[in-house]
Every structure is written in structure tokens, then in C-alpha cells.
Amino acid sequence: GGGVAAVHAGWRGVESNIVTRAVELLKQRGTGEILAAIGPHIHVDKFELGSEVAERLRAIGPEGCIDSSYAKPHADLAMIVRAQLEACDVAEIDEVRRCTFSEAENFFSYRRDGNPSGRQLSVILPK
Numbered sequence: 001g002g003g004v005a006a007v008h009a010g011w012r013g014v015e016s017n018i019v020t021r022a023v024e025l026l027k028q029r030g031t032g033e034i035l036a037a038i039g040p041h042i043h044v045d046k047f048e049l050g051s052e053v054a055e056r057l058r059a060i061g062p063e064g065c066i067d068s069s070y071a072k073p074h075a076d077l078a079m080i081v082r083a084q085l086e087a088c089d090v091a092e093i094d095e096v097r098r099c100t101f102s103e104a105e106n107f108f109s110y111r112r113d114g115n116p117s118g119r120q121l122s123v124i125l126p127k
Contacts, residue, residue, distance in 0.1 A: 002031060002032070003026050003029050003031035004124050005022045005025070005026055006122060006124060007019055007022045009077065009081055010077075011049070011053060011057060011075065011077060014057065014060075014061075014077055014080050014081060014084070015056055015057060015060060017060075017084065019081055019084045019085060019088075020084050020087070020088055023036075023085065023088040023090060024088070027088075033091045034088075034090045034091055035090070035091060035092045035093075035094075036085050036090045036092070036093045036094070037093075037094045037095070037096065038078050038081055038082065038093065038094070038095040038096065039096050039122055040096050040098040040099070040100050040103075040106075040107055040120070041077060041078055041098075041099070041100060042077070042099060042100055042101045042109070042111060043076075043078075043099040043101070043102065044067055044074050044075065044076040044078075044079075045074065046074075046099060046101040046102060046111075047074050047075050047076075047077065047101070048070065048072045048073070048074055049072065049073060049074070049075055050072070050073075051072075051073060053075075054066050054068075054073035054075060057075050057077075057080065060080065061075075061076075061079065061080035061083060062079060062080065062083045064076070064079065065079045065080050065083075078095060082095070100112075100120070107120060108120060
């Protein structure tokens with residue numbers, strides 16, 4: 001009766017509620033207790049975006065998800081994803097606190113490197 005999902009949640013996916021939709025699908029399939037992990041991602045101090053996108057994310061995210069203390073707004077996508085998971089009553093949420101933008105030796109980043117950039121691979125293993 002188990003199930004698994006891997007979801008890429010960039011700002012467009014976060015805005016379109018991809019995380020919530022994945023959790024709902026798992027629940028519909030009778031998966032039972034849902035555990036989630038937020039994988040390596042760009043951290044708020046590196047995730048600069050335009051004001052239009054910032055306002056769109058601010059509209060769906062918890063207070064503090066947009067940091068306006070920089071010259072341009074920065075988004076905390078992990079904060080928004082965590083809030084979406086919590087709203088779905090996910091039993092456990094783990095976060096890999098690694099920054100794909102800052103750690104060039106460990107991760108590819110299109111935002112940092114431009115095109116061409118490499119690809120990451122994630123693996124889901126039973127607990």
C-alpha cells in the first residue's frame with residue numbers, strides 16, 4: 001500500500017502547488033503516513049528574483065518567505081514548500097540544508113552557471 005513521489009519545486013512549481021498536489025495524489029492512493037524531504041536547493045540569500053515573481057510567491061507563502069532587505073527581493077522556497085507540506089498534515093519533514101547555488105563543487109546550477117549546466121540525480125530509499 002505504499003507509494004513514492006519525487007517532485008521538483010522551483011518557483012513555478014511552488015506557485016502552482018505541485019507539492020500539495022503530489023501529497024493529495026499519494027493520499028488518494030492510500031499511501032498512509034507521508035514523510036517528506038526537501039532536497040538541496042538554492043537558499044534565500046542567493047535566490048534573487050524580480051518584484052513580480054516575488055509578489056506572486058508572497059501571495060501564496062507564509063510571512064517572511066520574501067526577504068526585501070537586498071537590492072532585489074529574495075525568496076525562501078524551502079519555507080514555502082515546508083508550509084505547503086505542513087498544511088497537508090505531512091507526518092515528518094526533513095530538509096537537506098545544502099545550497100545548490102553556493103556549492104559549485106557539489107551541485108550544478110543553471111542560475112549560477114547558465115547554459116549548458118549539468119543535472120542532479122536524487123534517489124528515494126525506504127526509511
